[in-house]
Amino acid sequence: xxxxxxxxxxxxxxxxxxxxxxxxxxxxxxxxxxxxxxxxxxxxxxxxxxxxxxxxxxxxxxxxxxxxxxxxxxxxxxxxxxxxxxxxxxxxxxxxxxxxxxxxxxxxxxxxxxxxxxxxxxxxxxxxxxxxxxxxxxxxxxxxxxxxxxxxxxxxx
Amino acid sequence: xxxxxxxxxxxxxxxxxxxxxxxxxxxxxxxxxxxxxxxxxxxxxxxxxxxxxxxxxxxxxxxxxxxxxxxxxxxxxxxxxxxxxxxxxxxxxxxxxxxxxxxxxxxxxxxxxxxxxxxxxxxxxxxxxxxxxxxxxxxxxxxxxxxxxxxxxxxxxxxxxxxxxxxxxxxxxxxxxxxxxxxxxxxxxxxxxxxxxxxxxxxxxxxxxxxxxxxxxxxxxxxxxxxxxxxxxxxxxxxxxxxxxxxxxxxxxxxxxxxxxxxxxxxxxxxxxxxxxxxx
Numbered sequence: 402x403x404x405x406x407x408x409x410x411x412x413x414x415x416x417x418x419x420x421x422x423x424x425x426x427x428x429x430x431x432x433x434x435x436x437x438x439x440x441x442x443x444x445x446x447x448x449x450x451x452x453x454x455x456x457x458x459x460x461x462x463x464x465x466x467x468x469x470x471x472x473x474x475x476x477x478x479x480x481x482x483x484x485x486x487x488x489x490x491x492x493x494x495x496x497x498x499x500x501x502x503x504x505x506x507x508x509x510x511x512x513x514x515x516x517x518x519x520x521x522x523x524x525x526x527x528x529x530x531x532x533x534x535x536x537x538x539x540x541x542x543x544x545x546x547x548x549x550x551x552x553x554x555x556x557x558x
Numbered sequence: 559x560x561x562x563x564x565x566x567x568x569x570x571x572x573x574x575x576x577x578x579x580x581x582x583x584x585x586x587x588x589x590x591x592x593x594x595x596x597x598x599x600x601x602x603x604x605x606x607x608x609x610x611x612x613x614x615x616x617x618x619x620x621x622x623x624x625x626x627x628x629x630x631x632x633x634x635x636x637x638x639x640x641x642x643x644x645x646x647x648x649x650x651x652x653x654x655x656x657x658x659x660x661x662x663x664x665x666x667x668x669x670x671x672x673x674x675x676x677x678x679x680x681x682x683x684x685x686x687x688x689x690x691x692x693x694x695x696x697x698x699x700x701x702x703x704x705x706x707x708x709x710x711x712x713x714x715x716x717x718x719x720x721x722x723x724x725x726x727x728x729x730x731x732x733x734x735x736x737x738x739x740x741x742x743x744x745x746x747x748x749x750x751x752x753x754x755x756x757x758x759x760x761x762x763x764x765x766x767x768x769x770x771x772x773x774x775x776x777x778x779x780x781x782x783x784x785x786x787x788x789x790x791x792x793x794x795x796x797x798x799x800x801x802x803x804x805x806x807x808x809x810x811x812x813x814x815x816x817x818x819x820x821x822x823x824x825x826x827x828x829x830x831x832x833x834x835x836x837x838x
Contacts, residue, residue, distance in 0.1 A: 487613075493616060518614060526638075
């Protein structure tokens with residue numbers, strides 16, 4: 402049964418997306434911003450992982466042009482992080498409060514909402530992808546790490 | 559149940575257009591729809607965004623999340639999410655597509671002189687009965703029963719298959735290890751163990767409804783004698799609100815799976831796993 406679960410996780414795990422080269426730098430900025438905000442609010446690692454997952458999938462699905470405005474990347478990052486937080490977090494900051502850690506642009510809630518919708522529909526509402534974190538519990542069980550310390554570690558993921 | 563006829567068109571994945579013969583049930587924007595390609599009748603529930611100031615509603619996100627995870631014959635199936643093509647991609651209406659159910663038990667129970675027919679009632683029992691083991695059977699039965707008691711978004715087909723709608727969810731996430739009932743002096747305990755804290759919690763007297771006090775109401779819902787013996791065999795004591803809620807969850811989820819819950823102001827209950835009390 403556990404074996405089946407792992408198999409299904411593996412089958413659902415999609416291949417790694419490749420990012421067009423000119424997007425690499427802005428992507429790095431966006432991912433770093435997402436991580437900073439996540440640690441600012443103490444989001445779970447899963448929230449961060451999901452946000453980056455949405456961000457990457459969105460970027461690869463949509464055809465971005467190299468002359469697209471940099472604010473679009475930032476807006477995408479805000480929308481993805483907001484969606485991820487809504488999926489996982491107990492306390493979700495307001496959209497304006499979410500935009501901390503000195504972003505270059507600040508977006509109104511309405512704008513973010515539109516972007517959220519665009520992200521949701523572009524990702525075809527598949528908001529629960531298999532992430533590395535999905536495998537943690539199985540691996541921990543398999544290797545028989547069952548001390549309270551290990552569980553403590555696991556729970557933080 | 560008001561009936562308003564109107565036409566809505568929706569689009570799925572930018573391709574398939576569905577024409578909609580709609581019927582609006584109460585104030586919720588729920589429509590009956592027919593898929594053009596397959597001719598299948600479905601229910602559309604509009605995600606309301608008018609008053610949202612914080613982007614796409616968190617309740618809708620969590621509703622979708624849990625519905626996509628729950629594959630259970632007693633939970634209404636979310637088939638897909640579609641958008642209406644008027645306006646552009648991020649402005650049109652957004653609808654959740656559910657399988658269509660014939661009745662709303664709340665509506666049925668409110669109808670004066672309402673009697674459930676034997677075929678409608680029997681599957682309620684069978685429903686609980688076909689579960690894999692005794693625990694699930696007890697759980698599912700209590701579940702169906704409890705939900706009917708509370709007239710809480712239960713739907714039913716003509717042949718009596720019951721399904722429930724998962725309400726919009728505001729608060730996530732609690733992990734429980736659930737153990738079966740422990741019979742104790744003819745009262746039933748559900749032991750909830752948090753592996754994280756290493757503690758056990760009994761929800762025996764943590765509040766909720768008293769079936770016996772509400773017996774009249776119960777009887778009016780199940781007027782047919784066909785159902786009476788089934789009710790009589792229920793472990794009534796286990797049907798307090800908290801216990802019932804956990805029964806619902808344990809019937810639907812496996813150990814280690816997550817439970818999501820409503821915030822108190824949104825109709826939740828402490829035993830739904832709201833963080834204040836039971837978030838481990």
